[in-house]
Amino acid sequence: MIIKKVDNIIDAIECNKLLNKLIENESKYDKNIKSNYIINEYFEEIHNNKNNCLFIAKDNDNLAIGYIFCKIIINYYLCARICKKCKRLWDIYCG
Numbered sequence: 001m002i003i004k005k006v007d008n009i010i011d012a013i014e015c016n017k018l019l020n021k022l023i024e025n026e027s028k029y030d031k032n033i034k035s036n037y038i039i040n041e042y043f044e045e046i047h048n049n050k051n052n053c054l055f056i057a058k059d060n061d062n063l064a065i066g067y068i069f070c071k072i073i074i075n076y077y078l079c080a081r082i083c084k085k086c087k088r089l090w091d092i093y094c095g
Contacts, residue, residue: 003056
């Protein structure tokens with residue numbers, strides 16, 4: 001498995017697909033979430049924004065299996081620290 005920063009539109013689209021799967025799944029447990037709600041062009045629009053960090057996890061067959069999205073609230077230093085913590089959590093629980 002690899003985790004890398006999203007730097008292209010194809011990976012951003014894959015993150016959207018995963019987000020839609022999450023929404024569909026969560027709707028089973030939360031009736032306030034519509035199972036047919038579809039996210040289009042969300043990560044495609046924001047993945048290049050300097051205030052966002054988007055990472056994608058892919059398995060050994062290069063299939064997207066997860067993503068991590070961080071938004072910079074204060075500064076780049078904070079984002080770097082948050083993203084490092086997210087990666088550590090991913091390594092611990094999913095790696």
